[in-house]
Amino acid sequence: MSLEVRNLTVNHGAITALSDISFTVPEGELVAIIGANGAGKSTLLRTLSGLKDASHGTATWKGHNLLSGKAETHVRQGVAHVSEGMSVIPELTVEENLDLGAIWRRNKSEAATTKAEVFDLFPRLQERINQSADTLSGGERQMLAIGRAMMSKPQLLLLDEPSLGLAPLLVKQIFDAISNISRQYGLSVVLVEQNAMGALKIASSGIVLNLGRVAMTGTSQELISDPAVQAAYLGY
Amino acid sequence: MFQFINTLLIGITSGAIYALMALAIVLVWRSTRVINFAQAGQALASTYFGYQALQYIDSFWIALIIAMAGGAILSALIEVIFMRILLKHTTSGAIAGVAPIIATLGLLEIIRTLVTLKWGGADVIVKAPLSNTGFSIGSNTLVFSPMKLAIIAVVTVLLLVFSVIFQKTSIGLSLRASAFSPELARLAGIRVDRIRTLGWAFSGATGAVAGLLLVTNGNGSLSPASLEFSLLLISGFIAAVIGGLESLLGSVVGGVALGIITAFVLMYISDSLFFIAPFVVLLLVLFIRPQGVLGKKGGRRA
Known part of the structure; x- marks a missing residue:
């Protein structure tokens, strides 16, 4: 089960945000999408999760074209999207945010098992189970956002800048957690990041987006050692 | 002391009705x-539904439950027909x-006109199920009556049912999540359109109870031109604003507070302030x- 994106074009009104994007995420692999602000990274994820309409192209997952469905049906196909900027609902408690992730699942005892797994992954969330989400620190919120996504038992995880606004030590923890989750559950992951080095370190391959186009693709190792990538995105 | 308790109880009763209207407004706003x-x-039409039901049963x-169902459907x-498209x-x-x-605003007039066409413009009477004669304490008779007590009981039960639905069920979680963040709700698989319709249905049912209780709290007369329903809307809106417009609990607190304040102004200052007292509270x-009162500073994105 892989994600196949072919010739994807997305417009914001008259502006082309993404132009003719093609790439593959093989089953169980973590692919990093890097690029500057405005490169179209978030738009790409929002289109894949059904929040934004595409103008052209296909994105095939488990035989379904993700571009023709709605966001509320994608989660039932095993797609979970953690959108940019701590995607939790601050007015709800930690537990309610997690329950929200599993709200469409009919089998509530299975959902309870998943919740226990999420607490194993992020024990901090269990300590704060009844606190409202707006009392959490930035790192805890990001754990909650990822935990909420895990509650839907996804097979494809779309992560939008999970390191945004976190202290360096926390950034490492979050990247480690993502890497573990991906390996442990055999999840396919699309990881959008401005922290290119952090993302490429845990990814098997990467895609560089520039002004809405694919500028470069390769294995993480190839990209990390590429002089052009180093100069533009890795800060060497 | 006697007068004080009397005034307080009257205030709580009308406040309970304002609270329902405020709740109806907040449910739609959220x-x-x-x-x-x-x-x-809608409250007017639903009250007529109740009146119509009382002709047969x-x-x-x-009849109250039938009015709630009718109000919810309306x-x-x-x-579905107007808001979604607009x-x-x-x-x-x-x-x-x-x-x-x-x-x-247009719909308000359309509904009023349809009600007039169906039931006529003259007053009809909705008979209160319980006595409107006040309880007696010794030789004194309160304005507070069995009907008023029932009104407070109905509102309390309704609020308890609401709070269980909102806090303990997944429908309630869907309603709250869709109100706070439609996008995250959609990503979680919630069909936000349907949940929105459900929120309106709850609001309509709540407004129906407010309407029927309003009429039976008064002298039971009901007419499409009744100023009471406009006042109910205004009081409900003011109560909702007092509560912060977002909070279900806040709208209840706001409603009861407004009812008590208004009752005391009428009793102790002047009954010619009846129409402006709520507005003074709003401005303050x-x-x-x-x-x-219960809203958070800074508030949420609208």
Whole structure:
């Protein structure tokens, strides 16, 4: 089960945000999408999760074209999207945010098992189970956002800048957690990041987006050692 | 002392009815970001549904449930037929936030007219199920009556049912999540459109109870031209603002507070202040605590 994106074009009104994007995420692999602000990274994820309409192209997952469905049906196909900027609902408690992730699942005892797994992954969330989400620190919120996504038992995880606004030590923890989750559950992951080095370190391959186009693709190792990538995105 | 207790109980009773209207307004505001002026018309029509039911059955309480069902259906239809389309077609420009609200003013008049066509313009009587003669303490007779006590009981039960639905069920979680963050709700697989309709249905049912209780709290007379329903809408809106417009608990606190304040102003200052007392309360709240008594500073994105 892989994600196949072919010739994807997305417009914001008259502006082309993404132009003719093609790439593959093989089953169980973590692919990093890097690029500057405005490169179209978030738009790409929002289109894949059904929040934004595409103008052209296909994105095939488990035989379904993700571009023709709605966001509320994608989660039932095993797609979970953690959108940019701590995607939790601050007015709800930690537990309610997690329950929200599993709200469409009919089998509530299975959902309870998943919740226990999420607490194993992020024990901090269990300590704060009844606190409202707006009392959490930035790192805890990001754990909650990822935990909420895990509650839907996804097979494809779309992560939008999970390191945004976190202290360096926390950034490492979050990247480690993502890497573990991906390996442990055999999840396919699309990881959008401005922290290119952090993302490429845990990814098997990467895609560089520039002004809405694919500028470069390769294995993480190839990209990390590429002089052009180093100069533009890795800060060497 | 006697007069004080009397006034307090009267205030709590009308406050409980304002609280229901405030709740109805907040439910719609949270799900759709519309201040629904048609709510007064919907409550009026729902009260007539109850009146109509009473022509065939004897039980006021069954008529109340029929009115709630009718109010819920009417409200859901308004959301599906008018609001969904209006919100879809007015997404940009100066009209965006305003068109749906103006449309509810139009709906208010349409509903009032339809009610007049169906039931006529003359007063009809909705008979209260319990006595409106006040309880006696010794030789003194209170204004507070068995009917008023029942009103407080009905509102309390309704609020308890609501709080269980909202806090303990997944429907409630869907309603709250869709109100706070429609996008995250969609990503979690919630069909936000349907949940929005459900929010309107709850609102319509709540407004129906407010309408029937309003009439039976008074002398039982009901007419399409009744000023009472417009006042109910205004009081409900003011109560909702006192509560911060977002909070279900806040709207209840706001309603009861408004009822008590108004009752005391009428009793101890002057009954000629009846129409302006709620507005004075509104202005004071807006000056001193614009986010509402229970609202958070800074508030949320609208």
